[in-house]
Amino acid sequence: MPERFEDLAYILHKRAYKESSYIIDLFTREQGVVSVVAKGAKSNKSKFYLNLQLFNMLDVAYSGRSELMTLVQADVNRSTSIAGQKNIFCGYYINELLLRLLHKHDQHPQLFDSYKQIVFALAEVDKPEPLLRRFEKTLLDEIGYGADFTCTVDGRALEDELMYVVSPGEGVMAAAPGQRSELLVSGKSLLAFAADDFSDEKTQLETKKLMRRILQHYLGDRPLKSRDLFAKTAGN
């Protein structure tokens, strides 16, 4: 008898498989990213019909022994109204981040809870930037790439007026004279970021550039596709 798992899950990505099925990458609370096949799910007679939408929190059950499990149940636990809204593209972005940075079956229940929060919050807010920064930070902390933004690697507390450089994998360092300016971040913004305070526009701008650079380091050469889409919407 193959093992059966019951869990809460979100769909990160769904692609058509054969005629009426989907292969789905689920982000589950207890088992992390899991790939499942949802057999016959496109048919309106399927018990999954209409439930398998991105950003719906699902009560799922799946079973199997191989890399590709079989979805046996998926009921909507909570749906979100993010679908028709501009922040939907942020949703695509965080899904892509998770797919690229998480290893299959690595467990991240706290990250799952953050994901749940951001999906709901994105449907409500006008300015998604602080939510995204917070999520990116949680994500990096969860996968062990987090950095302490309150002190330098040699243990000195940051100061508002000084400029710093954040090196992915190492941490915050005092800026050396003649440092390339695009790498510099103000102590004020880093401290605000650590304290989760995005009230200053400059903090938002600086942390956006900073997180983009850090994430790029871990993502490698292949660019994020959803970011293109986002850039184009913003440019409209």
Add this chain to the structure above:
Amino acid sequence: MSASPLVEQLIEALRCLPGVGQKSAQRMAFHLLQRDRKGAAHLSQVLQAAVDRVGHCQQCRTLTEDRLCHICASSRRDHGKVCIVESPVDVQMIEHAADYDGVYFVLMGHLSPLDGMGPNEIGLDLLAKRLDEGKITEVILATNATVEGEATAHYIADMLHSRNIRVTRIAHGVPLGGELEYVNVTTLSHAFSGRKEV
């Protein structure tokens, strides 16, 4: 018992059709060869011709063997109204169901960045060009009521708002003849937020 190589090939080729597995493919192949040679010859001619000649309408991207599809070429249609759909089948559905006298624009998919479907892949550059010509006054967004369809509709709506064009989205809600008890929760909540004055 296995059939001759050519018959086997035919069976294998028929399996590319949706809904056709080994068994049906075999039934079709034997039917065509045993009982309906004329039909088979006709099928192969038409199929060849269609594959050779059918391309995309230069204006709306739907499937046609002409430069413009019959809807885009018609002078009886209102060319100021454009209905945006995901696939050519949707055009057929709307033509059957609704009393619509405008023209269409077929995306041939929806935005799905993770699958490499960006704005240009769904023809939005072509749509932008058409909008810039200034003849379009109303756009009806009839993409699917899935999250992806909604995202696509939203993206297009964004493109349109700066151009002073009337944009509408088709309604979703309780199906006609449907009882509330059996309607899916998400649909019901949509139907509620989209309720209208009577």
